[in-house]
Amino acid sequence: MAELRPNRAKEKLAKGEIVTCLAGVDTPHLVDFVGQIGIDSVWLEAEHGPVDFEAIGDLTRAADLWGMTPLVRVGSTDYNTIYRTLDMGAMGITVPHVDTAQDARDVVNAAKYAPIGTRGMYGPRQSFGVADYLNKANDQTMVVVLVEDIQSVNNLDEILDVEHVDVFHVAPSDLAQSMGHIGNDEHPDVQRTIDESIAKIIAAGKIAGTTVGAHNVARFRDQGVKFFYTSLNGWIMSGGNEFLGALRG
Amino acid sequence: MPEMRRNPAKAKLAAGGVVTAIGGVYTAQMADFIGTTGVEGVWLEAEHGPLDFADIEDITRACDLWGMASIVRVGRAEANTIYRTLDCGAQGIVVPHINTREEAELVVDSAKYAPLGSRGMFGTRQGYGVGDYLEHANNETFVCVLIEDIVAVENLDDILKVDNIDVFLVAPSDLAQSMGHLGDVEHPDVQAVIDRSIQRIVDAGRMPGHVGRTASIASYIQKGVRFFNANLNEWVTNGAAIYADEVKKGIGG
Numbered sequence: 001m002a003e004l005r006p007n008r009a010k011e012k013l014a015k016g017e018i019v020t021c022l023a024g025v026d027t028p029h030l031v032d033f034v035g036q037i038g039i040d041s042v043w044l045e046a047e048h049g050p051v052d053f054e055a056i057g058d059l060t061r062a063a064d065l066w067g068m069t070p071l072v073r074v075g076s077t078d079y080n081t082i083y084r085t086l087d088m089g090a091m092g093i094t095v096p097h098v099d100t101a102q103d104a105r106d107v108v109n110a111a112k113y114a115p116i117g118t119r120g121m122y123g124p125r126q127s128f129g130v131a132d133y134l135n136k137a138n139d140q141t142m143v144v145v146l147v148e149d150i151q152s153v154n155n156l157d158e159i160l161d162v163e164h165v166d167v168f169h170v171a172p173s174d175l176a177q178s179m180g181h182i183g184n185d186e187h188p189d190v191q192r193t194i195d196e197s198i199a200k201i202i203a204a205g206k207i208a209g210t211t212v213g214a215h216n217v218a219r220f221r222d223q224g225v226k227f228f229y230t231s232l233n234g235w236i237m238s239g240g241n242e243f244l245g246a247l248r249g
Numbered sequence: 250m251p252e253m254r255r256n257p258a259k260a261k262l263a264a265g266g267v268v269t270a271i272g273g274v275y276t277a278q279m280a281d282f283i284g285t286t287g288v289e290g291v292w293l294e295a296e297h298g299p300l301d302f303a304d305i306e307d308i309t310r311a312c313d314l315w316g317m318a319s320i321v322r323v324g325r326a327e328a329n330t331i332y333r334t335l336d337c338g339a340q341g342i343v344v345p346h347i348n349t350r351e352e353a354e355l356v357v358d359s360a361k362y363a364p365l366g367s368r369g370m371f372g373t374r375q376g377y378g379v380g381d382y383l384e385h386a387n388n389e390t391f392v393c394v395l396i397e398d399i400v401a402v403e404n405l406d407d408i409l410k411v412d413n414i415d416v417f418l419v420a421p422s423d424l425a426q427s428m429g430h431l432g433d434v435e436h437p438d439v440q441a442v443i444d445r446s447i448q449r450i451v452d453a454g455r456m457p458g459h460v461g462r463t464a465s466i467a468s469y470i471q472k473g474v475r476f477f478n479a480n481l482n483e484w485v486t487n488g489a490a491i492y493a494d495e496v497k498k499g500i501g502g
């Protein structure tokens with residue numbers, strides 16, 4: 001009989017530690033390869049990217065091999081989409097455009113079994129061989145909501161009152177668009193809104209996440225952010241530039 | 250830095266245990282579920298079955314999660330096929346129709362790095378993050394050759410002299426065909442050749458393998474066989490028969 005697989009990201013957050021989450025790794029081969037780097041979790045993209053339900057099994061198995069927490073960003077707060085994603089093997093979901101407390105409650109309801117929610121009943125992949133899975137699954141399942149519209153920022157106090165959300169992740173690009181600054185994440189109004197939202201999340205005793213690169217990760221770490229999304233694309237660009245720079249001398 | 254993943258089939262055979270590799274598993278989802286049964290290995294079919302190189306990574310990861318040996322039957326004794334299969338993540342290979350000592354030597358040469366062989370160099374999946382992979386890979390790579398033609402039986406003494414082969418598996422169906430008894434593996438002549446071959450392998454101090462059928466596996470363990478290729482189709486058929494019997498009981502039939 002197998003033990004329920006631990007969720008490294010949730011465990012580290014519970015201890016007050018920082019969690020890294022790498023996106024842009026939407027093939028099992030890449031997930032497997034980046035495992036050796038020591039990243040805590042992978043962000044599999046099903047809001048914008050190619051991750052279909054059929055792909056989740058293989059992708060999440062590669063993450064499980066390295067003890068990385070496989071998170072899938074789903075497309076919406078849709079009930080079935082969330083629990084089907086978890087049933088295929090994800091240990092957590094990230095949900096875009098959570099703009100109201102009701103949106104956040106819908107997410108928790110879909111992701112957690114009773115008594116917390118009403119996640120649909122099935123034999124999920126993470127349950128294979130695990131006795132008493134149903135009474136343990138809620139503790140393994142991680143929930144990340146994206147605060148990425150100005151409406152969400154305006155409703156943040158109420159959203160922060162929703163229990164069982166592990167991370168409130170402030171995402172800059174959509175936020176900038178919703179504030180009339182499309183493509184200009186660095187606009188002072190956008191940056192101020194991000195900083196104020198992070199401060200409000202932390203002040204409420206909740207965990208803040210945000211989207212970073214090497215250029216700004218230290219700044220947000222110093223603000224108290226604990227969950228960091230970054231993308232392999234940035235690493236490829238910097239590695240590629242370094243290589244071509246060396247070649248050109 | 251992670252440790253080299255141990256090969257559970259090799260470890261159990263070395264400890265004198267019985268290893269079953271279950272065939273008929275064609276998807277990673279199925280391999281993942283099979284892990285709950287506690288079977289030691291999965292036999293992935295690329296001689297006859299649908300598995301391409303692209304499938305091997307995903308299915309062998311599912312095996313790794315459960316500590317099941319992932320063993321791929323390749324199509325032939327061909328160097329690139331063998332080491333590419335291993336590079337994609339298989340922990341072992343089975344090679345059909347090994348009829349001569351030279352063929353057996355080619356298999357070992359393809360599956361093992363120097364000094365045992367000349368397996369091609371690449372960053373293999375099982376090597377990710379393992380600092381001293383090249384030192385450990387040979388010890389964790391399982392090699393099985395199939396004795397399944399009457400010419401292989403005739404050359405068996407020579408074949409058995411080849412080192413670094415974990416299992417010599419006597420496979421009945423092709424053997425029967427090669428003896429003129431197509432489809433009749435129960436023919437007394439075929440059964441006699443199987444039993445004599447298993448005994449010769451045991452007498453040479455090597456490890457025999459055979460097909461693992463529920464009805465006969467105990468008798469082959471008695472004969473010294475420790476490695477079995479079972480088949481999921483048989484398990485499904487047996488399970489379905491048990492279920493149907495219970496249905497009959499329920500309706501008083």
